[in-house]
Amino acid sequence: SQTIHQWPATLVQPVGSPLSLECTVEGTSNPNLYWYRQAAGRGLQLLFYSVGIGQISSEVPQNLSASRPQDRQFILSSKKLLLSDSGFYLCAIKGTDNYGYTFGSGTRLTVV
Amino acid sequence: AQSVTQPDIHITVSEGASLELRCNYSYGATPYLFWYVQSPGQGLQLLLKYFSGDTLVQGIKGFEAEFKRSQSSFNLRKPSVHWSDAAEYFCAVGGWGNKLVFGAGTILRVKS
Numbered sequence: 001s002q003t004i005h006q007w008p009a010t011l012v013q014p015v016g017s018p019l020s021l022e023c024t025v026e027g028t029s030n031p032n033l034y035w036y037r038q039a040a041g042r043g044l045q046l047l048f049y050s051v052g053i054g055q056i057s058s059e060v061p062q063n064l065s066a067s068r069p070q071d072r073q074f075i076l077s078s079k080k081l082l083l084s085d086s087g088f089y090l091c092a093i094k095g096t097d098n099y100g101y102t103f104g105s106g107t108r109l110t111v112v
Numbered sequence: 113a114q115s116v117t118q119p120d121i122h123i124t125v126s127e128g129a130s131l132e133l134r135c136n137y138s139y140g141a142t143p144y145l146f147w148y149v150q151s152p153g154q155g156l157q158l159l160l161k162y163f164s165g166d167t168l169v170q171g172i173k174g175f176e177a178e179f180k181r182s183q184s185s186f187n188l189r190k191p192s193v194h195w196s197d198a199a200e201y202f203c204a205v206g207g208w209g210n211k212l213v214f215g216a217g218t219i220l221r222v223k224s
Contacts, residue, residue, distance in 0.1 A: 006155075042216065043202065043214050043215060043216035043217050044156075044202065044214040044217075046211060046213075049211060088153075092156075100146050100158055100161050100204075100206075100212070101156075101158075101212055103148075103156040103157075104155050105155045106153070106154065106155050108153065
């Protein structure tokens with residue numbers, strides 16, 4: 001079965017510092033991968049998705065970027081964090097039935 | 113364009129009482145519908161999904177949902193709520209190969 005690993009679980013970073021969040025997947029190959037952000041009191045916002053190595057689609061303009069250097073690795077980055085980047089970041093993979101998603105356990109990012 | 117509306121931001125029910133969480137969607141083709149649950153600080157767990165067939169679907173933890181095409185709704189129900197059901201619930205809509213769009217979520221509080 002598919003499993004998703006996200007780390008770190010929590011992160012506190014100062015404004016202006018860089019960011020790297022990693023998501024790795026097991027139990028599947030060539031998955032569709034997604035990064036979502038959940039800000040306090042708001043729903044899930046799709047940030048990026050990838051259908052293959054090196055293929056990244058951005059859903060919203062923002063201070064973040066994503067990369068997919070390997071088939072089962074998806075990285076969310078920033079060169080300089082803003083206060084507004086605080087939130088709960090979730091990695092997801094499209095399910096084996098090609099419909100619903102399976103989510104990782106998330107990373108709570110607080111920018112101070 | 114796809115969209116999901118969850119009209120209730122917060123709902124409070126007594127333990128043992130019945131529950132209904134509302135979800136209305138907009139989708140241009142046959143929708144595939146999902147309900148996810150998120151406990152505090154955790155990722156999202158799939159409760160149930162509807163693709164086709166019987167419009168009343170059963171999920172985990174005693175939840176069920178009914179698809180009503182005429183009302184563009186997919187409401188989640190549980191006959192008797194337990195304190196452990198307190199969480200945030202998300203409805204989502206998508207299609208084969210398409211991205212999922214999530215509602216803003218409904219926070220369920222259970223009072224004893």
